[in-house]
Amino acid sequence: MRGRTETVMSDYNFTSIEKKWQKRWLEEKTFKTDVRAPGEKFYCLDMFPYPSGAGLHVGHPEGYTATDILCRYKRMKGFNVLHPMGWDAFGLPAEQYAVETGTHPAVTTAKNIARFREQIRSIGLSYDWDREVDTTDPKYYRWTQWIFEQLYKKGLAYVAEVPVNWCPALGTVLANEEVIDGRSERGNHPVIRRPMRQWMLKITEYAERLLKDLDKLDWPEGIKEMQRNWIGKSTGALVDFKVEKLKSCEVEKQEDTVTVFTTRCDTLFGATYMVVSPEHKLVAKWLKEGLIENAGEVSEYIRKASMKSDLERTELNKEKTGVELRGIKGVNPVNGDRLPVFISDYVLASYGTGAIMAVPAHDERDFDFAKVFNLPVYQVVAQSGEQGTGNGEPGTGNGRVPYTGSKAFTDIASGVMVNSGFLNGLSVEEARPAMIKWLEEKGVGRAKTQYKLRDWLFSRQRYWGEPFPVIHWEDGTQSLVPEEDLPLTLPELADYKPTGTGEPPLAKAKEWVNVVDPKTGKKGVRETNTMPQWAGSCWYYLRYIDPLNDKCFADPELLKKWLPVDLYVGGAEHAVLHLLYARFWHKVLFDLGFVPTDEPFRKLVNQGMILGTAYKTKRGVLVPMDKITWRDGKPWGAEPAEEGKEPNPEEELVEFPAKMSKSLKNVINPDDVIRDWGADSLRLYEMFMGPLQAVKPWSTKGVEGVFRFLKRTNRLVTETAVEDRDMSREEAASLARMVKKVSADVETMNFNTAISAMMIFINDAEAQAKKAGNLPRRYVETFVLCLSPFAPHLCEELWEGLGHSRSIQFEKWPGYDESALVENEVEIPVQVMGKLRGRVKIPAGAAADVAEKAAAANPDVAKFLEGKTIVKTVFVPGRMVNFVVK
RNA sequence: GCCAGGAUGGUGAAAUGGCAGACACAGCGGACUUAAAAUCCGCUGCUCCGUAUAGAGCGUGCGGGUUCGAGUCCCGCUCCUGGCACCA
Numbered sequence: 003m004r005g006r007t008e009t010v011m012s013d014y015n016f017t018s019i020e021k022k023w024q025k026r027w028l029e030e031k032t033f034k035t036d037v038r039a040p041g042e043k044f045y046c047l048d049m050f051p052y053p054s055g056a057g058l059h060v061g062h063p064e065g066y067t068a069t070d071i072l073c074r075y076k077r078m079k080g081f082n083v084l085h086p087m088g089w090d091a092f093g094l095p096a097e098q099y100a101v102e103t104g105t106h107p108a109v110t111t112a113k114n115i116a117r118f119r120e121q122i123r124s125i126g127l128s129y130d131w132d133r134e135v136d137t138t139d140p141k142y143y144r145w146t147q148w149i150f151e152q153l154y155k156k157g158l159a160y161v162a163e164v165p166v167n168w169c170p171a172l173g174t175v176l177a178n179e180e181v182i183d184g185r186s187e188r189g190n191h192p193v194i195r196r197p198m199r200q201w202m203l204k205i206t207e208y209a210e211r212l213l214k215d216l217d218k219l220d221w222p223e224g225i226k227e228m229q230r231n232w233i234g235k236s237t238g239a240l241v242d243f244k245v246e247k248l249k250s251c252e253v254e255k256q257e258d259t260v261t262v263f264t265t266r267c268d269t270l271f272g273a274t275y276m277v278v279s280p281e282h283k284l285v286a287k288w289l290k291e292g293l294i295e296n297a298g299e300v301s302e303y304i305r306k307a308s309m310k311s312d313l314e315r316t317e318l319n320k321e322k323t324g325v326e327l328r329g330i331k332g333v334n335p336v337n338g339d340r341l342p343v344f345i346s347d348y349v350l351a352s353y354g355t356g357a358i359m360a361v362p363a364h365d366e367r368d369f370d371f372a373k374v375f376n377l378p379v380y381q382v383v384a385q386s387g388e389q390g391t392g393n394g395e396p397g398t399g400n401g402r403v404p405y406t407g408s409k410a411f412t413d414i415a416s417g418v419m420v421n422s423g424f425l426n427g428l429s430v431e432e433a434r435p436a437m438i439k440w441l442e443e444k445g446v447g448r449a450k451t452q453y454k455l456r457d458w459l460f461s462r463q464r465y466w467g468e469p470f471p472v473i474h475w476e477d478g479t480q481s482l483v484p485e486e487d488l489p490l491t492l493p494e495l496a497d498y499k500p501t502g503t504g505e506p507p508l509a510k511a512k513e514w515v516n517v518v519d520p521k522t523g524k525k526g527v528r529e530t531n532t533m534p535q536w537a538g539s540c541w542y543y544l545r546y547i548d549p550l551n552d553k554c555f556a557d558p559e560l561l562k563k564w565l566p567v568d569l570y571v572g573g574a575e576h577a578v579l580h581l582l583y584a585r586f587w588h589k590v591l592f593d594l595g596f597v598p599t600d601e602p603f604r605k606l607v608n609q610g611m612i613l614g615t616a617y618k619t620k621r622g623v624l625v626p627m628d629k630i631t632w633r634d635g636k637p638w639g640a641e642p643a644e645e646g647k648e649p650n651p652e653e654e655l656v657e658f659p660a661k662m663s664k665s666l667k668n669v670i671n672p673d674d675v676i677r678d679w680g681a682d683s684l685r686l687y688e689m690f691m692g693p694l695q696a697v698k699p700w701s702t703k704g705v706e707g708v709f710r711f712l713k714r715t716n717r718l719v720t721e722t723a724v725e726d727r728d729m730s731r732e733e734a735a736s737l738a739r740m741v742k743k744v745s746a747d748v749e750t751m752n753f754n755t756a757i758s759a760m761m762i763f764i765n766d767a768e769a770q771a772k773k774a775g776n777l778p779r780r781y782v783e784t785f786v787l788c789l790s791p792f793a794p795h796l797c798e799e800l801w802e803g804l805g806h807s808r809s810i811q812f813e814k815w816p817g818y819d820e821s822a823l824v825e826n827e828v829e830i831p832v833q834v835m836g837k838l839r840g841r842v843k844i845p846a847g848a849a850a851d852v853a854e855k856a857a858a859a860n861p862d863v864a865k866f867l868e869g870k871t872i873v874k875t876v877f878v879p880g881r882m883v884n885f886v887v888k
Numbered sequence: 889g890c891c892a893g894g895a896u897g898g899u900g901a902a903a904u905g906g907c908a909g910a911c912a913c914a915g916c917g918g919a920c921u922u923a924a925a926a927u928c929c930g931c932u933g934c935u936c937c938g939u940a941u942a943g944a945g946c947g948u949g950c951g952g953g954u955u956c957g958a959g960u961c962c963c964g965c966u967c968c969u970g971g972c973a974c975c976a
Contacts (some may be wrong), residue, residue, distance in 0.1 A: 013926095044950040212891085224892045231891065231972060238976080264976060287965050320973085345976095353975045362976085365975050366889085452976050482975040577971075607940090613972095657899085690912075692901060696894090696968075704900065707912050713927095755902070758911035765911095838907060876956050882906050 003306040004848060005324070014716045016680030020795040024123055032809050033085070033128040037547060037560055040348040041082040045564050047603070048074050049572030049580075050088045050135075052535075053114035054095060057120045058690070059662065059672045060700060065571040065609040067685045068753060069692050070127045072569070074791035075748045077128075078815035085128060088135035090117050092536045094172070094188060097466040107466040107498070111138055121673065126681050126794050128811070133549045137538030139197050142545065143468045144553040146537050149587065151471060152594055158204045159460070165281075168196040168497050173500025174463040175200065186496040195308070198504055200598060201461035201470065201531060207584045208236070209233050209453040211600075212585055221606040222695070225577045232578045233449035234454025234707075239438050240267035241359060243276060244822040246283075247293050249398060258284055260343070263452055264353030267441065268433035269361040271422040272382035274372065276332040276343045277324065277358050280307040281351035288330065295329040300345060307347045322348055322371040334359075335446040337423070339402075346371065354452055355420035362735040363405035364412055370643065381405035383417040453566060454800040458583065463506040465498045469531030473517055476527040490528075529640060539580055540587040543567055543602060566604045574608040581606070607751065610697040611686075614668035622731055624660055627667040659699035670700050682793035683709040689753035689792065709763055712796055718767055719800045723776035733781050734822040736766040741818035744788045753792070760789055779804075784816045832857040833884040842883075850877040857883040 027033065046069050051062060073085040082882035089111075096107035096114075123131070135142055145398050153159045167171030167176045171191035186193055205212075213233045217224045245258040260278060278285060280303060288294050289301065302326045324355060331340040334355075334528050341359075348367055349358055360373035362379040372379050380402050411417070419425040424440070425433045441447030461470070471483035471490045483490050493514035498507055508530035509515060517526050541555070547564045581603070588602040617637045625639035640650040661668065662669045675684045685710040692698045729737065740763040747756035750774070763785060771777050783804060790797035790810045801810040823847050831854070833838045840862030844853050854875050856861055863885075870887035877883050 109976070222892095227892060228971060233976065234972095234976075262976080266976075348974045348976095350975065358976050365976070367976075370974090400963080452975080690900090698900070699902065703913050710927095711912085754900095755911080758902075761911055807938095829907090833957070834907085836906095836955090841907075872957060876906090878906060882957090884906080884956055 014713045014796075016682060016712075016795070017235055017677075019799045020124075020126065020676075020681050023057060023795045023798045026128060026798075027126075027128070027809075028123070028810070030130070031130075031132070032811055034132060035082065035084050035128050035130045037082075037084065037564065039082055041080065043084065043564055043568075044073070044076045044081040045084045045547075045567045045569075046076075047546075047570045048087065048569045049570070050090050050539070051118060052090045052093055052095075053111065053118040055099070055110070055114055058672050060672055060675070061573070061609075061612050061662075062122075063125050063672055063684060064612060064688045065573070066122070066125065066127055067688050068607075068609065068751060069569065069571050070685075071689065071748065071791040072751065073130055074794065074811060075229050075815060077811060078787070078791070078813060080814075084133075084546065085130060086133040086135075086549075087127070087131075087139065088117070088133075088542055088546070090137040090542070091136055091538050092533075092538055094464065094466070097464055097498055100466070106494075108138065111136075111554065124676055124681060125672070125684065129393055133548055135542055135544050135545050136540065137468075138466075140491050141491040141552070145469050145545065146533070146541070147471045147483075147488050147490060148555065149541060149591070150533070150537070151485060152201060152596075153568075153587075153590060154472075154482060155591065156594065158207065158590060160202055160204070161199060162202050163197050164200050164202070164459070165197045166200055167193045168198065168504065169193045170502075173502050173504075174459070175459070179294075179476040196504075200459055201529075203460045203586075205458045205583075206453060206455055208586050209235070209455045210730070211589060212455075212582065215585075215589075215601055218677065219601060220604055222574075222608055223812055224608065225574065225581070225608065228577045229582055232455065232582065235451065236265050236453075237449070237451050238263060239267040239434075239441060239447050240355065240450045241267060241270065241441060242335060242667070243341070243359065244335075247329060247339070248331060248334060248340075258287075260284060260357050261355045262357045262359045263450060264359055265433075266361060266364060267437045267447070268419065268422075268425060268428075268430055269382050270334065270336045270359070270378045270437060271425070272360040272361040272363050273334050273341060274340070274362060274378045275341050275360045275375075276299040277346050277349045277360055277371070278343065279349040279351040279356040280304040280345045280347055282345070282356045285327070285345055293329055294327050295345060296325070296327075300325050300327060303345060316444075322346065322367070322374050324348070324371065326374070326375075332359075335441070335444065342377070343432060344371075344375070353454065356687065359788060362410065363383065363407075364410055366410045367410065369410040378402070379405045380421070381407075381411070382420060382422045383411060383423075384420045385411070385413065386416045386418045386429075392482045399618040400444075405603040411776070415634050423570070456716055458538075458586075459530035462534050463500060463504060464532050465495060465507040466875070467534065468537055469508065469532055470529035472529040473526045474529065475519075475524055475525065506532065508532065513658050535839055536580060536583045540584045540692045541591075543570075543584075544591075544597065555596075558596070558598075565597060566602055569605050569607065570603040571607045571609060573611070577608075593812070596675060607694065609690075609694050611661070612670075612691075613659040613697060614662035614666065614670065615699060615701070616658055616660035616666050616668050618691065619655060620651055624658070624666060624754075625655060626665065630655065662700075670702075675705060679705050679709045680712075680795070682712055682796050686712065687756060690757045692754055694751055694753065708757070711764065712793055714764055714768070714788065714794075716796060716800070718764065718771060718777075719782055720783070720803060720835045722771045724779050724804065725776045727776075727778050729778045731782055731822075733770055734819060735825075736763060736770075737781050737784055738818040738820070738822040739763075741784060741788060742823070745815070745818075748791070748796060757792065760792075786810070787813055787816050828880055830880070831882045831883065832856075832860060832863045834863060834887060836884060839863045839866050848879075850875075850879075853877055853879075853883055856857065858885070 011307045034282045048066050048069050064717065073083045077083050085755045091111045096110045099105060099110050100107045137143060141774045150159065169176055169186045169191050174184060176186055176193060185191060213230060213235055238262040240261050240263055243260045243262065244256055246256045246261055260276065289297055294300055324344045327343045327345060330343055332343050334341055346372065349356065352636060360368040360371065362368040362377065364383055414430045419433045425436060438449050469490050469492055471488060473481050473483065478828060493511035495507060495511055497510060497776055500507060501509065515528050515530060517528060546558050547560050551557060584602055588597060589600055591597045592600045616624050617630055617639065619641050623641045630637045630639045637655040639655050640652045643649040660666060672684060683705055687705045690708055691704065740759050743759035744756045767777065786797050786800050798810050827843050828846050829841050829843050831838050832842055840860045842856045842860050844856050854877060858867060866885060867885060872885050873888050874886040
């Protein structure tokens, strides 16, 4: 690959061309946005990266190139384009590096940002670099803290003692989203549950609006659906169950009420037991009051449940566990049945009321539990048309009829109520409101909407994050750092290690922590938690609009002009986290009157992941690239041997795309691609691989293909005589086809087919040049204009070579001549019984009889018509003819 | 289990219900060259038939359906990828 550089350089010297134009763009601020200039705005946003030590990977330029092409195109169409870039730079890796080496995270971060900026510039992306933001810059996080204060003042931030995901290895608490199968997303360490004092944000208060407003967003349906599931709205009812302490059939005590949440209140007649979560407040109360006869057993279960990590809770759930609370019974309000009450960890304290009524006949989980504990299972819903099940006809049953099925019957759509008193004969849909009405009339229940969404755990026990601008005073009060004193900057620390006790590293900065009120002399301590990484990314798109403003986070006039973001492009991995949090903050700022729109991102596009090439064995085991030997161009390798065993025999491997990873050694570095083929080839290939949204495997051969196209373009434009002559009919047609296709495809972001249209054009153009010995100026220049958003460096160079002194970015996007596309004669396919049998040339716009006559006369067609009667003829003008024969 | 998305040549892919495989990669053959690289020209879905021009059949994961006509629309499956998962 390196060896042929010399030959390559002699005709298409991409390295010097790209350096030259990148330098010029930067010096001349070619892409500077005047946010106050008139003109229709286009705000195009890329998800800003975390500047890791590893540098860019080929996934980054994919989305960035797509938006860059669109932005360059929009500028040429006369739009005022805002296209910025910045750094989401708070986060754990820089802090862990600091723990290991003692280097301040700010130093590491600055170094990584410099590298990222350099790499991004080497791709030729048209950002306005005067708008760069960095979430770790005090001038930036001053406003992150300021927004937190607004949330606090609105009552949306509070401190709570909550069971959290504590990761001993990282010495910190993690958000639910950062825990995967009971292990930390970062580092894969075990996570346990432990109650701790934490900052929470009341995102639940916005659940309904976050759900409802999804409908008006132009986002991928899948992402919207994921957010809907995450918010998890369900409508049902709260039902009150009295709890009795019984003593030899006499009610000794009845004062407590357990309220359950259910979406199936229609099945209330079928409830055969109740379950409360081990953490339920009443359980502790009953134990204290001595109501529970088997208190020892119950306490032991509670203790074990609290020790379990989420992973264990999930894993052990294959077999249901629990303990009955002996001595008390719940009373079913609809029929007075006395029900046993259990505690079990299959009921979550954090959802609904932490208590359920169990209807094993019509709920899978209850059914499983009932089988383990041998509890009665009563049928109250039957398949429509089978109402005879149970004790007879609909409308008559009211008994406790055992359900005999082998699994729970949960079909809501076809279910009909049986054995349920006043509900008998109703469908499930009808029975629900009927039961709610009954519950409300008796005062023992009411309709209720419940969400899965929990409040946002907003604090981390880390150093490298935004400090909370909060002071806790010795008298127990709490106050915010005054807005004018922001930012509250991070103190210097000698030692960034987690304390391991859960107390954050900031607690070590004694001078910073301890404060004295200058007026009253009151003593206080600063909050030592820091904000999670999501904080800075929740509002960065607002700061880009007015990044240097030191009076407010952004000028309201400019926000009014530039919001919402017109297009947001990034990876699908942020589907629920970043995008939900950012929407939440935006809505709060909207309610407070700080932003003019209630949603931040109008249109969202997710680019698909780029996979690496990998090879697997017959059994499907992936073999790292450096363990593969090539024989006759075929890959051979062996599965890694188990410890202490004989090595496995080598076998021929099969190509299999897989995520790029260090362990597979198949990571493609954009720097290498740029060195060998240039940034324009990198850009073009990333777009040519396939649709932006699709997951696609990287192919080095594919890069060579687009490189060849650029080389041919360069040669055609620089080595063909360009004349000021009119285009031939053929030239005009091929040019118009290309411009039309490229314009339409860029608008819809189908970059792969736009590039293929330009490849078709260059094939045509080479033939034309050969034939005529020269090419018309308009023909060549229009092509260079169309290619310029895709391969900007080469096109600037060619444009200059064509005698223009101004950057091609300032030119108008070309139109096309519709009349050049009109043809005199068209060739259309002829089918007999829907099978293609021949083609005929007919005048464009020919009438049906003319076309049919010509079609029937075609010898290839005629032989299939011979001896047959034409029953029907289908003619689609300009498209095809089809004969139906008998 | 639930939700979403997908399945088209050797590969990446393209195709308003109207010529399936555009464009590119790989492969094969040729030109140029002492040679190689680069470049250029031609062929390239599968099967059959044939000296060849040509021709025939099959073909968009599987099974049905609608239609003059289905990769595309409808019904029923299979497999893959991602997300969620004891949320009552």
